[in-house]
Amino acid sequence: xxxxxxxxxxxxxxxxxxxxxxxxxxxxxxxxxxxxxxxxxxxxxxxxxxxxxxxxxxxxxxxxxxxxxxxxxxxxxxxxxxxxxxxxxxxxxxxxxxxxxxxxxxxxxxxxxxxxxxxxxxxxxxx
Numbered sequence: 001x002x003x004x005x006x007x008x009x010x011x012x013x014x015x016x017x018x019x020x021x022x023x024x025x026x027x028x029x030x031x032x033x034x035x036x037x038x039x040x041x042x043x044x045x046x047x048x049x050x051x052x053x054x055x056x057x058x059x060x061x062x063x064x065x066x067x068x069x070x071x072x073x074x075x076x077x078x079x080x081x082x083x084x085x086x087x088x089x090x091x092x093x094x095x096x097x098x099x100x101x102x103x104x105x106x107x108x109x110x111x112x113x114x115x116x117x118x119x120x121x122x123x124x125x126x127x
Contacts, residue, residue, distance in 0.1 A: 005061050009039040020061040027124040032057045033116045041115040047084045051091035054120045071124040075103045078119045082107035
């Protein structure tokens with residue numbers, strides 16, 4: 001059985017994706033940015049605040065599908081400026097320091113919105 005979580009932002013029906021999907025004991029969270037419930041970017045110019053916000057969005061998606069952040073086993077972090085890796089890493093460590101999922105941090109040229117500085121994917125396994 002497949003369960004889906006939607007953010008209600010305008011991009012999901014246009015692009016044809018869900019914020020997160022649960023199949024069995026697996027949860028896959030799509031690339032998540034620092035957007036609020038209306039789809040507006042939070043933390044303009046502040047990659048740390050954007051990372052914290054994106055991770056909070058991931059937490060809510062995982063929890064809405066019956067998981068917790070303790071179930072996260074993999075994250076993928078995409079940034080527009082790798083020189084700011086420490087701020088991004090600090091925010092990631094604040095949420096996942098004790099969990100320590102496998103992760104990657106990759107620099108990309110840009111995101112769909114010019115104010116977006118970071119996008120994060122996550123996978124969780126509920127045991």
